[in-house]
Amino acid sequence: MSAERRRALHGLYALTDSGLQRPQDLPTRVEAVLSGGAHLLQYRDKSARPQRRQEALQLAALCRAYGAVFIVNDDVELAVTVAADGVHLGRDDLSLSAARARLGPAAIIGISCYNELGRARAAAAGGADYVAFGSVFPSPTKPRAVHAPLELLAAAREVLSLPIVAIGGITPDNARRVVATGVDAVAVVRGVFGVPDPASAARRVACLFDD
Ligand SMILES: Cc1ncc(COP(=O)(O)OP(=O)(O)O)c(N)n1
Ligand SMILES: Cc1ncsc1CCOP(=O)(O)O
Numbered sequence: 012m013s014a015e016r017r018r019a020l021h022g023l024y025a026l027t028d029s030g031l032q033r034p035q036d037l038p039t040r041v042e043a044v045l046s047g048g049a050h051l052l053q054y055r056d057k058s059a060r061p062q063r064r065q066e067a068l069q070l071a072a073l074c075r076a077y078g079a080v081f082i083v084n085d086d087v088e089l090a091v092t093v094a095a096d097g098v099h100l101g102r103d104d105l106s107l108s109a110a111r112a113r114l115g116p117a118a119i120i121g122i123s124c125y126n127e128l129g130r131a132r133a134a135a136a137g138g139a140d141y142v143a144f145g146s147v148f149p150s151p152t153k154p155r156a157v158h159a160p161l162e163l164l165a166a167a168r169e170v171l172s173l174p175i176v177a178i179g180g181i182t183p184d185n186a187r188r189v190v191a192t193g194v195d196a197v198a199v200v201r202g203v204f205g206v207p208d209p210a211s212a213a214r215r216v217a218c219l220f221d222d
């Protein structure tokens with residue numbers, strides 16, 4: 012992986028949630044998080060609302076303006092439509108190989124590995140650009156997520172050379188302990204979008220990483 016791509020997959024990775032604000036407030040909230048220093052943004056909307064395309068296009072433009080990476084969750088066709096930088100895929104989504112065939116070699120493809128190192132090794136061997144482990148802490152956004160403890164993140168860092176993302180229950184108050192395991196990025200929903208001041212929450216997490 013190029014040094015430039017490695018640098019891009021580093022720092023605060025903010026994930027949207029359509030339940031956390033009025034639809035008309037989403038771009039302003041995202042801009043606040045980007046201005047606070049998020050390096051990556053994932054459009055994560057589990058609904059089938061027809062506005063998804065328009066929202067994703069708006070967020071893609073904002074990310075371009077801030078030099079942030081724009082990732083679409085689950086939906087490879089939406090990623091193509093809005094010319095996203097890549098997609099994030101879990102076990103219920105399209106396979107890594109099918110997504111790579113559709114998106115091409117330049118696309119960033121992230122894979123959910125839950126608490127399974129074996130799944131991460133397979134993703135790395137299959138050409139994933141990053142792997143994600145979680146939930147590190149209990150997550151109100153995904154209450155049934157399996158637990159991926161800090162010790163697993165540290166063990167993953169020892170054996171994996173591709174970028175590692177930690178997710179689940181991460182907030183400005185606990186992110187330092189997660190970053191200390193050596194992960195490349197922390198993925199956060201409520202810790203930045205579920206608070207009154209998203210820009211300052213984002214700043215508090217982003218400043219834990221060297222730039
Ligand atoms: C960065 C990141 N990590 C993990 C996930 C979870 O993906 P998945 O397991 O497919 O669950 P949903 O998010 O689709 O509900 C993620 N989206 N992003
Ligand atoms: C998508 C996902 N996968 C594991 S936990 C989680 C949700 C993370 O949201 P929050 O940062 O609000 O805990």
Ligand SMILES: [Mg+2]
Pocket residue numbers: 084085099100101102103104
């Ligand atoms: Mg998914």
